Amino acid sequence: MEKEIDDYIFPIRFSDCDSRSRLRVSAFFDFMEETAILDAEKNGCGIWKLLQSGYTSVISRMKLRINHFPHWGEKLHVSTWSKSVVGNKVLLRDYSILDERENVIAEATSSWLIVNIRTGLSEDLERLPFLPQFYPEKNALSENLELLEPRENPRVVLQKTAYDSDIDMNRHVNNCRYADWVFDAIALDPLLKHREVRSVQFNYLAGILPGETIDLVRFENSNHHVYIFGVNAQDAQKVHFQARIGISG
Incomplete structure (x- = not known):
């Protein structure tokens, strides 16, 4: 049975805002990071369980698309889910960020690796003793995030x-x-x-x-x-x- 995807509520604090009283981009990332940690814990593959099994998770890519910058005092509803696995090693995780009226404030996609602490190398996900539930039909951003080429005039x-x-x-x-x-x-x-x-x-x-x-x-x-x-x-x-x-x- 497919589990329901939870959302987590984050009030926008004074310290989360820039000089225009708007949420800083880094605070978007903070909220998504905390939500990913909570979601992994809920799905039985949290930080401490990974460490006890000799692994840690490492983010390798992230893209955030912003439709609107919320302001101090608003509350955001952030949800995340594991979408799929690419090439046996890369776990894709998406995010949705809504305001209190359920307007989509921002959406994001990310790529993660599971690293073997002993070897320092990324592990094939099929070798892990546990995996999260996947939601392959649910896309926030359906983009493949590639390395960027250096441009002119560095x-x-x-x-x-x-x-x-x-x-x-x-x-x-x-x-x-x-x-x-x-x-x-x-x-x-x-x-x-x-x-x-x-x-x-x-x-x-x-x-x-x-x-x-x-x-x-x-x-x-x-x-x-x-x-x-x-x-x-x-x-x-x-x-x-x-x-x-x-x-x-």
């Missing part, structure tokens, strides 16, 4: 160092912090600072450890996208993440 626009307050339980920079870093870089461009954000894609390639310094490298825009890569300041060949931000106008 330049370092901002530098960030990973401090203790950036680090999560996995002992590296929490993926939600990347959104703050990228939007700090975008805010430096007066032509972009107040453009509406319509989508955000992140490809997570290598974790950032405490003390590591990251160059935020911006490339030439396409018509409606900004491209920023997070590159290790000591090793320019090491790209920690890629971001593509869809903008209106």
